[in-house]
Amino acid sequence: QVQLEESGGRLVQAGDSLRLSCAASGRTSSLHDMGWFRRAPGKELEFVAVISWSGSNWDYGDSVKGRFIISRDNAKNTVYLQMNTVKPEDTALYYCAAADYYSLSSQPNAYRYWGQGTQVTVSS
Numbered sequence: 001q002v003q004l005e006e007s008g009g010r011l012v013q014a015g016d017s018l019r020l021s022c023a024a025s026g027r028t029s030s031l032h033d034m035g036w037f038r039r040a041p042g043k044e045l046e047f048v049a050v051i052s053w054s055g056s057n058w059d060y061g062d063s064v065k066g067r068f069i070i071s072r073d074n075a076k077n078t079v080y081l082q083m084n085t086v087k088p089e090d091t092a093l094y095y096c097a098a099a100d101y102y103s104l105s106s107q108p109n110a111y112r113y114w115g116q117g118t119q120v121t122v123s124s
Contacts, residue, residue: 001026004022004097006096006115014087014122014124015086021079022078028077033050034072035051035096035098036094038094039092048060049064050070050104050106055074068083068084069084086122097114098113
């Protein structure tokens, strides 16, 4: 089993930056892709970003391209989401997810493990 724990969510103002972290524990040797998703109030789960195990491949959702950066440190079993120039529409509960194979998928059902989420609130 793998456990994921997100951190870093907080209240920020539009235009600010913040970094989310997701620490994996347990059978981390089985992990490949790691991604971020978010759910805003009243909306469906939205793909944010994904990164391959090597860190050499990644993909982003259209709404965050050019503003967010995903990275990972395998020595620390941690994936990060650097959020720059945040907007009120970025307000959501952000979830970390991990897959045990390579696909760079934007679909939630490609990910086997999920964290509990960390809240990001952006004020205008």
